[in-house]
Amino acid sequence: MIIPFIDLFAQYHSIKKEVDSAIQKVINSSDFVQGEEVDKFEIEFADYLNIKNCITLNSGTDALTIGLRALDLSPGDEIIIPTYNFIAAAVAAIENRLKPVFVDVDPHDFGMNLEDLEKKINPRTKAIIVVHLFGQPDKISEIRQVIKKSGRKIYLIEDACQAHGAKYKGRKVGSFGNFSVFSFYPTKNLGAFGDGGAILTNDTILARKFRLIKQYGQKKRYFSEIFGINSRLDSIQAAVLRVKLKHLDKWNSKRILLANLYFKYFAESKIQIKTPRVFKERKSVYHLFVIRASKRDELKEFLDRKGIKSMVHYPQSLHQQKVYKYLGYKKGDFPNAEKITKQNLSIPIYPELKKQKIRQIVDEINSFYYSRIPL
Numbered sequence: 216m217i218i219p220f221i222d223l224f225a226q227y228h229s230i231k232k233e234v235d236s237a238i239q240k241v242i243n244s245s246d247f248v249q250g251e252e253v254d255k256f257e258i259e260f261a262d263y264l265n266i267k268n269c270i271t272l273n274s275g276t277d278a279l280t281i282g283l284r285a286l287d288l289s290p291g292d293e294i295i296i297p298t299y300n301f302i303a304a305a306v307a308a309i310e311n312r313l314k315p316v317f318v319d320v321d322p323h324d325f326g327m328n329l330e331d332l333e334k335k336i337n338p339r340t341k342a343i344i345v346v347h348l349f350g351q352p353d354k355i356s357e358i359r360q361v362i363k364k365s366g367r368k369i370y371l372i373e374d375a376c377q378a379h380g381a382k383y384k385g386r387k388v389g390s391f392g393n394f395s396v397f398s399f400y401p402t403k404n405l406g407a408f409g410d411g412g413a414i415l416t417n418d419t420i421l422a423r424k425f426r427l428i429k430q431y432g433q434k435k436r437y438f439s440e441i442f443g444i445n446s447r448l449d450s451i452q453a454a455v456l457r458v459k460l461k462h463l464d465k466w467n468s469k470r471i472l473l474a475n476l477y478f479k480y481f482a483e484s485k486i487q488i489k490t491p492r493v494f495k496e497r498k499s500v501y502h503l504f505v506i507r508a509s510k511r512d513e514l515k516e517f518l519d520r521k522g523i524k525s526m527v528h529y530p531q532s533l534h535q536q537k538v539y540k541y542l543g544y545k546k547g548d549f550p551n552a553e554k555i556t557k558q559n560l561s562i563p564i565y566p567e568l569k570k571q572k573i574r575q576i577v578d579e580i581n582s583f584y585y586s587r588i589p590l
């Protein structure tokens with residue numbers, strides 16, 4: 216028995232006809248860059264999220280980098296970022312000569328620890344990047360409250376790269392901040408057949424600036440007005456994403472159904488596994504299903520031997536990365552994040568995964584603990 220961590224071929228297979236025909240259409244038109252498919256996808260994705268402007272780009276990392284660049288901040292200005300996180304937000308800050316300031320994780324939702332957030336805000340703080348990690352929306356209202364209480368003008372940025380279609384208080388994430396960023400990396404809930412990303416905003420002035428920056432600072436071809444780069448989603452990727460967007464809600468519902476099975480089976484077993492918490496006002500789309508387990512590394516090896524593929528998201532928090540040693544953080548500065556990185560294990564969840572496999576995965580996890588812990 217092999218249960219892969221993700222099965223992108225199975226997903227392709229389920230929409231093969233639609234996707235093949237969409238790709239062929241682009242090839243026939245040879246409209247490969249900035250084509251009609253890109254324009255249409257931008258409109259459809261903006262509509263899906265109910266946000267005015269969608270600007271597609273080469274990746275989620277570019278979306279963060281271009282987003283921060285458009286804010287016209289000064290070198291050394293501080294950007295608050297959760298330390299338990301993928302590295303892209305910190306990379307974007309550094310690319311813009313800004314200082315990443317890390318915040319500890321809230322172990323209940325893998326989002327920001329509000330107490331630590333409040334402590335880290337100071338006169339140099341210019342933006343907070345909220346990350347809806349693993350598909351779980353973070354506490355937007357509480358974070359806004361902290362910003363308000365500080366009395367400072369601080370941009371709120373949403374990193375929704377792992378949360379396409381997730382909802383907070385009935386509204387899709389991505390529409391709460393000054394702008395939000397999405398990734399279409401192939402394994403994401405909405406994934407292309409290569410790299411891709413987008414930045415979304417209701418702020419028309421910012422939107423214009425993002426468009427300028429993504430194409431060499433040019434409104435008119437060959438006439439650059441401001442410094443810019445080249446960051447484009449190509450037409451084939453846009454065509455694939457247009458097909459997949461139609462299936463996204465159905466796929467997210469399947470992820471939720473599988474997550475509910477995990478909750479049920481883990482609740483029935485007596486082992487000490489912590490599953491993600493469910494919040495009444497937040498709809499997670501379970502980009503990943505991350506459990507917290509004792510003897511995590513042994514469990515992972517055991518599952519590997521049984522043919523069940525799991526991953527660790529993430530083995531290190533950002534403050535523990537060698538590259539950010541110069542920021543001066545030390546062991547113990549982020550106790551929650553340091554604890555979680557030793558316990559977290561992502562187990563398979565994707566729309567094509569059969570329901571019976573969830574039973575098998577939980578059974579194997581149970582058998583690992585039953586053979587080790589006297590009950």
Ligand SMILES: Cc1ncc(COP(=O)(O)O)c(C=O)c1O
Pocket residue numbers: 273274275276277301303304346374376377397398399400410411412
């Ligand atoms: C939370 C988060 N932010 C940003 C990114 C960067 O996206 P991309 O890989 O498209 O550059 C990712 C990608 O994994 C991510 O998970």
